[in-house]
Amino acid sequence: xxxxxxxxxxxxxxxxxxxxxxxAFALARWLTGNRADAEDVVQEASxxxxxxxxxxxxxxxxxxxxxxxxxxxxxxxxxxRSSTLVMVxxxxxxxxxxxxxxxxxxxxxxxxxxxxxxAARLEAAIAGLPAPFKETLVLRDIQxxxxxxxxTITEVPIGTVMxxxxxxxxxxxxxxxxx
Amino acid sequence: xxxxxxxxxxxxxxxxxxxxxxxxxxxLEIERRLAADPALAAxxxxxxxxxxxxxxxxxxxxxxxxxRARVAAIGAPxxxxxxxxxxxxxxxxxxxxxxxxxxxxxxxxxxxxSGSEAVVDGHIRAMMAPQPFDVASSDKHTVKPxxxxxxxxxxxxxxxxQADFPLVGGRIDVVDRAPAATLVYRHRKxxxxxxxxxxxxxxxxxxxxxxxDGYNIVQWTAGGVAYWAVSDVxxxxxxxxxxxxxxxxxxx
Numbered sequence: 001x002x003x004x005x006x007x008x009x010x011x012x013x014x015x016x017x018x019x020x021x022x023x024a025f026a027l028a029r030w031l032t033g034n035r036a037d038a039e040d041v042v043q044e045a046s047x048x049x050x051x052x053x054x055x056x057x058x059x060x061x062x063x064x065x066x067x068x069x070x071x072x073x074x075x076x077x078x079x080x081r082s083s084t085l086v087m088v089x090x091x092x093x094x095x096x097x098x099x100x101x102x103x104x105x106x107x108x109x110x111x112x113x114x115x116x117x118x119a120a121r122l123e124a125a126i127a128g129l130p131a132p133f134k135e136t137l138v139l140r141d142i143q144x145x146x147x148x149x150x151x152t153i154t155e156v157p158i159g160t161v162m163x164x165x166x167x168x169x170x171x172x173x174x175x176x177x178x179x
Numbered sequence: 180x181x182x183x184x185x186x187x188x189x190x191x192x193x194x195x196x197x198x199x200x201x202x203x204x205x206x207l208e209i210e211r212r213l214a215a216d217p218a219l220a221a222x223x224x225x226x227x228x229x230x231x232x233x234x235x236x237x238x239x240x241x242x243x244x245x246x247r248a249r250v251a252a253i254g255a256p257x258x259x260x261x262x263x264x265x266x267x268x269x270x271x272x273x274x275x276x277x278x279x280x281x282x283x284x285x286x287x288x289x290x291x292x293s294g295s296e297a298v299v300d301g302h303i304r305a306m307m308a309p310q311p312f313d314v315a316s317s318d319k320h321t322v323k324p325x326x327x328x329x330x331x332x333x334x335x336x337x338x339x340x341q342a343d344f345p346l347v348g349g350r351i352d353v354v355d356r357a358p359a360a361t362l363v364y365r366h367r368k369x370x371x372x373x374x375x376x377x378x379x380x381x382x383x384x385x386x387x388x389x390x391x392d393g394y395n396i397v398q399w400t401a402g403g404v405a406y407w408a409v410s411d412v413x414x415x416x417x418x419x420x421x422x423x424x425x426x427x428x429x430x431x
Contacts, residue, residue: 013254025242036368039385046250114228119236141233162191
C-alpha cells in the first residue's frame with residue numbers, strides 16, 4: 001500500500017516526473033516493442049518514482065526517471081515476456097551473418113540508401129537488436145541523451161556506451177543498405 | 180561530456196566526433212585524420228546519415244493522453260469519499276492472496292444491481308495499481324487454477340483471443356465485502372475487468388448497460404453467477420465482449 005504522501009512529494013512528482021513522460025513512454029515503447037505494454041511499464045515506473053521521490057537528489061531528473069523506466073521495463077519483460085527479452089551482450093553472432101559490404105547494391109551511394117530507408121524497416125532493425133545495443137542506440141539517436149547520461153542510466157562505463165553505440169549503428173546501416 | 184582519453188579504435192572516435200562528445204584537441208585530431216583517410220570519412224558520413232534518418236522517422240512524441248492522466252492522478256490528492264473501502268479492499272484482497280482459505284467468508288444474498296459501484300471501484304483501483312491483475316497470464320489454464328483456494332468457486336474463464344479480446348490475467352476484487360474473481364481482458368489499448376459473483380437462485384438476466392464515472396458497465400446473470408464487465412472501451416465494444424463471453428461454448 002502506498003504510504004501517506006506529503007504535499008511536497010506531490011509537488012516534486014509533478015515537476016520531476018511528469019515533464020518526462022514523453023521520454024519515459026518512448027523508451028518503454030522501444031524496450032517492450034508496443035504501446036500497450038509501454039503504458040503498463042510507464043504507469044508502474046511512475047508509481048515507483050512517486051514512492052522514491054523523497055530520495056531524489058536535485059540533479060538530472062530525466063536520467064533519474066529513465067533509469068527507473070528502464071529497470072521497470074526489464075523487470076516487466078522478464079515477468080511477462082521472458083521469451084522476447086534478448087539480453088546477450090554480444091552482437092558477434094549477428095555480425096557474422098551480416099552481409100559483406102561488397103555484396104551491397106553498389107549502384108547507389110551508401111549514404112543515399114541510409115537516407116531513403118523507410119520507417120518500418122528501421123523500426124524492425126532496431127527492434128531486432130539485443131537489448132544492451134537497442135537501449136544505447138535509442139537513448140542516443142532517438143532520445144538525444146549524451147554519453148554520460150546513457151552511462152548512468154544503463155549502468156556501464158562510457159567506453160562501453162561508445163562501443164555499443166558504434167556496433168548498433170553499424171548493424172543498422174548493414175541492415176538497411178542491403179537489398 | 181567530452182571524451183578526453185580516447186579508445187584505441189579510431190572509428191569509436193568518429194562516432195563520438197559526430198555526437199559532439201570530443202574535446203577540442205581530440206576533435207581537431209579527428210578532423211585531420213578524416214581528411215587523410217577515406218575509410219574514416221565514409222564512417223562519418225554513414226553515422227551522420229543514419230542519425231538524420233532516425234531523427235526524421237522517430238520524432239519526439241508525447242505520452243498518450245490517457246497515460247498522462249493516470250500518472251498525473253498518482254500525484255493528485257486521493258479520493259476521500261470511500262477511505263474505508265480502499266482499506267477493506269486491500270486487506271481482504273491481501274488475505275485472499277497470501278493463500279489462506281477464504282471459504283469462511285459466506286456470500287450473502289445478492290440484490291440485482293448491487294455491487295456495481297464496488298466493481299467500478301475495483302476496476303479503477305486496478306488501473307491505478309502497478310499492474311491490473313494479481314496473476315498475469317493469457318492462458319486460461321493458468322488463470323482459472325490460480326483462483327482455487329483463494330475464492331470458493333473458480334470463475335468461468337473463456338478464451339476470447341480470436342475475437343480480439345485476449346485474456347491478460349486475473350485478480351481478486353471485493354464485492355459486498357466478499358472476495359470475487361475478476362478476469363482482465365484486453366481490447367486494443369483498453370482493459371476490461373470482468374467480475375464474477377456467485378448469486379445462487381437469482382434468475383438469469385440479459386445484459387444491461389449503464390455507465391458510471393465515465394466507465395461503461397454491462398451486467399448480466401447466468402447460471403447463478405452475476406457478471407459485471409467494466410471498461411473504458413466504447414459501449415458497443417463492451418456489449419460485443421459480453422455477447423461473445425456469454426455465447427462461448429460452456430467447456431471452453
